[in-house]
Amino acid sequence: MIAAAPRLPVFAAALGALTLLAAVGSMLVGPAGLAPQAVLRGLFTADADTVALVVQQIRLPRTVLAAGIGAVLGLSGAALQGYLRNPLAEPGLIGVTGAAALGAVLMLYTGASQSFALALPAGGMVGAMLAVLLVLLLAGRAADTLTLILAGVAVTSFASALTSLALNLAPSPFAALEIVFWLLGSLSGRSLEHVALALPFMLVGGALIVSTARALDALALGEDAAQSLGFRLGAVRWRLVLGTALAVGAATAVAGAIGFVGLVVPHVLRPLVGHKPSALLPVSALGGAVLLLLADILVRVITPAQELKLGVVTALIGAPFFFTLVIKSRRRLA
């Protein structure tokens, strides 16, 4: 951990550069097949020609959302793992994204978000909030892994059942088919309107989570130690709950439930930067952005005509990770 400290800025800078590179790649990929110079001109031109439309209205929102959503998922994963002192804590696994999707579904298909656009992220955030509170209530802080996962499974399956029910009852003939979008997530067809709806909440939520970093460091030493260092644990918990709900809720409301990012990214980065949450949080945000940007490039490259859902790619990367974690924890228990 001591050795990790001087390495941290280097890693952060490298991840930052990687994020930028992935973002550039995301801007360059698409069925229109634009040359890099055309994309560059289209990004900064004030004309409303077709290239500018494609770059500014279709690719830019996609890139911004992929980076932002990946960042908040990575960040909230790292923070939840630190706070709950549990390697499997992640917004997807503990049911936060599932509940956020349910909240957004209720707002979108009833037409509430048509008459009041902010209802969409609001629904996602309320759903996420309820899920975090429910899991904390069911499992409690520093609950054993099994209890936490069971609470997460309960919340997730309940939320996904209610999501299916809501979509089946929705008046739109397309609704029932869109269960895939909500369970697996996608950035296809997103616009700057979605960015405007979600990004402010994601920024505020992300800032709230980052503000708990020092307290999470202290908490790693135990609750008593943290309290003696002057951290008010109640306030820390509320900032973390609110931050996760805002960030993950708003992100899920516009892109569906994207799993595994919050699980994989902190685990990959922890050996590189050490276990201190204050070091892990910022790099996890960058790592999440890189992962989701790359995943969103992949879905466009693998099957250009009919895009894969993002959750398919993140699960393909994340599920093997999950397996190794299970095997590791079994060894520890044995």
Add this chain to the structure above:
Amino acid sequence: MRRHLHAERHIRRTGTRLAAGALVLACALLAGPVAARPSNVVSLNICTDQLAIQLLEPDRIASVSFLAADPHYSVVADKAEQFHLNRGRAEAILRLDPDLVLAGTYTSPATVRLLRRLGYEVVQVPPPRDLAAAREQIRTVADALGVPDRGERLIARIDRRLARAAPEGSHARRPVAAVYEANGVTPGRGELAHAVLHAAGLRNLAARRGLRNLAPLPLEALVMADPAVLVFVSRRDAPPSQAQNLLAHPALAALKQRAAVAVVPPALWSCGGPQLARAVERLAQARARALAAPEATR
């Protein structure tokens, strides 16, 4: 000699009469058991629904599909309301004990299999893929309903109206048109809509891109193609969904300002019928607007 001639004439006359009788008999046999007009018809498919309502007396129709009563999909929605509306479930149809069931090739396959096994007369028609197929569909259904002459009259009416609706000079200049449906799909070659676009003097973007049937068209590709005519099929007040919301994408809104926009609901061009002419008229109007627009704005 004279008697002989007389006899010969008699034989010949009898022969003619026999031949005529055989012809009538053959016709009756060819037309099969449906020559007797069915009196309790159930239709499971939106195309056969509309044809049955247009061709047959209402008291001979037992049930049509629920889509027939939806004006978004059906041009005879007001007339369909008087019938029992089915959702293709075998149970409801068995209770009606129909003497003829009309179905699409792809509608309710399980129901059709069950009805056939139970000995019900089921006539299946494929979805019309072009104007010729639409005529053929009308002929098939009219024959099955025992009203072939009404079918021919309907076809003649469609052809007259289509000929009137087709724009002048449609072969010389064909602006590119794109149909964009919910979920970002577009009808390519092999869809009736493609044939209707052609009849209206337009060139279908989807077919130019080699797309067949109903195929996804990425929004980026649509924007880059910058079609002169943009066709939408859905109503403004459609219930919200992600598929529907895609049509409100800002990039599409910008494209709409550059193109001539036409709205042609499925009722007008998913089945064969006189309504096809109305689809052609709407598209031809959009074509005229596109051709009138100064080139500089494109």
